[in-house]
Amino acid sequence: MKVSIIGTGYVGLVSGACLAEKGHEVTCVDVDAAKVARINQGVSPIYERDLDAMLQRNLGTRLRATTDLRAAVLDSELSLIAVGTPFDGREIDLGYIREVARQIGAALREKPAYHVVVMKSTVIPGTTDSVVRPILEQASGRQAGRDFGVGMNPEFLTEGEAVGDFMDPDRIVIGGIDAASIAAQERLYAGFAGVPVIRTGCATAEMIKYASNSLLATMISFSNEIGNLGATLGGIDVADVMRGVHTSRYLTVTTDDGRALRPGIVGFLEAGCGFGGSCLPKDVSALAAQGAAAGSPMPLLGAVLEVNRGQPARMLDLLGRHFPVLKGVRVTVLGLAFRPDTNDMRESPAIPIVRALLAAGAEVTAYDPAAMEEARRVFAGETVRYAPSLAAAVREAQAVLLVTRWEQFRTLPAVLAGGATRPVLVDGRRLIDPGAWTPYEGIGRSVAKGDRS
Numbered sequence: 410m411k412v413s414i415i416g417t418g419y420v421g422l423v424s425g426a427c428l429a430e431k432g433h434e435v436t437c438v439d440v441d442a443a444k445v446a447r448i449n450q451g452v453s454p455i456y457e458r459d460l461d462a463m464l465q466r467n468l469g470t471r472l473r474a475t476t477d478l479r480a481a482v483l484d485s486e487l488s489l490i491a492v493g494t495p496f497d498g499r500e501i502d503l504g505y506i507r508e509v510a511r512q513i514g515a516a517l518r519e520k521p522a523y524h525v526v527v528m529k530s531t532v533i534p535g536t537t538d539s540v541v542r543p544i545l546e547q548a549s550g551r552q553a554g555r556d557f558g559v560g561m562n563p564e565f566l567t568e569g570e571a572v573g574d575f576m577d578p579d580r581i582v583i584g585g586i587d588a589a590s591i592a593a594q595e596r597l598y599a600g601f602a603g604v605p606v607i608r609t610g611c612a613t614a615e616m617i618k619y620a621s622n623s624l625l626a627t628m629i630s631f632s633n634e635i636g637n638l639g640a641t642l643g644g645i646d647v648a649d650v651m652r653g654v655h656t657s658r659y660l661t662v663t664t665d666d667g668r669a670l671r672p673g674i675v676g677f678l679e680a681g682c683g684f685g686g687s688c689l690p691k692d693v694s695a696l697a698a699q700g701a702a703a704g705s706p707m708p709l710l711g712a713v714l715e716v717n718r719g720q721p722a723r724m725l726d727l728l729g730r731h732f733p734v735l736k737g738v739r740v741t742v743l744g745l746a747f748r749p750d751t752n753d754m755r756e757s758p759a760i761p762i763v764r765a766l767l768a769a770g771a772e773v774t775a776y777d778p779a780a781m782e783e784a785r786r787v788f789a790g791e792t793v794r795y796a797p798s799l800a801a802a803v804r805e806a807q808a809v810l811l812v813t814r815w816e817q818f819r820t821l822p823a824v825l826a827g828g829a830t831r832p833v834l835v836d837g838r839r840l841i842d843p844g845a846w847t848p849y850e851g852i853g854r855s856v857a858k859g860d861r862s
């Protein structure tokens with residue numbers, strides 16, 4: 410199938426490379442000419458495992474990138490819209506979506522053949538039907554459902570695991586305004602045999618995406634709230650608490666041959682220094698805002714966000730147990746990306762943590778295995794020192810804050826042992842065994858009152 414993908418960011422580029430790998434002829438479109446040039450050279454602008462190899466395998470045969478949206482739409486049967494939908498504090502900004510819908514509509518004016526336009530960006534329920542469809546109709550002078558199809562196919566990939574998630578999805582949600590719009594998407598995903606497909610309307614497809622992310626965010630904030638109370642009361646360790654919670658048969662299934670299957674959702678039942686990224690904070694905020702605007706407030710989601718906003722400060726509280734005054738203290742922040750295996754720092758908890766440390770007068774050193782270039786951009790003009798390696802980052806530190814759950818940080822006790830100082834380790838992800846390093850502080854963990862050495 411000939412497919413054009415408009416917007417070549419995390420979602421657009423991964424979708425494009427993976428759909429080409431599945432045998433489709435894909436044209437990726439972006440307004441960013443530098444990004445397009447980089448992709449055409451086989452170099453991914455984002456750090457994502459296996460993506461460069463996949464680009465190189467398909468470029469020149471089934472995959473290409475361009476800035477020419479019109480030509481890409483005219484030369485394809487189906488267009489996926491994958492541009493950004495940032496949240497401006499009140500609502501999601503549909504500016505990019507509107508612009509792309511207008512441009513696709515204008516191209517369809519010149520195209521007599523049937524075409525299907527599918528929304529892949531995350532948009533609040535109702536957007537495809539009540540915003541995108543009318544713009545397409547107006548710009549094309551044609552009628553949706555008769556002259557062209559409209560669909561909504563939300564994306565569930567997780568950054569850092571995006572290629573694997575796309576190639577081996579747990580479900581495919583296909584929303585459409587009619588049977589033809591749904592059938593076209595079924596052809597797009599024909600190569601994903603055995604994956605459950607949910608066929609539905611566009612607004613329901615949009616809500617599935619928001620409900621999914623809201624559930625994950627709720628579980629994280631729930632764990633953090635329990636951890637925060639445990640830390641206040643003393644003598645409670647949230648890691649043990651959550652282990653006790655999720656080994657319940659409601660959450661951990663025992664198979665007939667006696668194996669315990671730990672479902673992925675359990676990974677969200679872990680206390681930490683907060684969720685970030687381009688999706689969870691934005692999607693939960695956008696849905697809560699839509700609920701409020703529609704006269705159906707969502708107090709639960711409001712609380713999920715409030716708990717999350719407070720988590721980065723917990724890291725400084727733990728540090729404050731050892732350094733009541735941070736002025737001049739050498740603090741190393743480990744992990745800047747919002748999660749491991751990505752260089753994406755959007756809404757990363759590391760950002761407020763670094764800024765709070767700087768505001769308190771600490772001397773901040775930062776290290777991340779993938780996000781150093783991005784960090785230099787985010788903290789441009791701020792006095793952050795960047796270390797070339799984990800060992801160099803911690804060598805002179807008086808305190809080390811572990812913020813992102815990178816696997817390589819598990820070696821931290823051994824690395825710290827080789828350093829020149831004996832820093833306090835503040836573990837924001839509960840990655841390190843508390844017994845493996847002293848002095849240790851872990852989020853959601855407190856020793857019994859009076860036991861502190």
Ligand SMILES: NC(=O)c1ccc[n+]([C@@H]2O[C@H](COP(=O)([O-])OP(=O)(O)OC[C@H]3O[C@@H](n4cnc5c(N)ncnc54)[C@H](O)[C@@H]3O)[C@@H](O)[C@H]2O)c1
Pocket residue numbers: 415416417418419420421438439440441444478491492493494505508509529530531532564565566567568687688
């Ligand atoms: N990043 C994720 O993990 C993820 C996962 C699932 C869903 N989503 C959703 O997918 C959408 C895209 O997210 P992303 O992270 O890929 O965004 P992104 O910011 O990485 O990429 C968007 C791209 O669109 C391009 N663009 C903007 N206007 C354009 C135009 N008029 N024509 C062509 N290209 C244009 C930008 O240059 C950019 O490269 C968002 O709605 C997001 O919420 C993201």
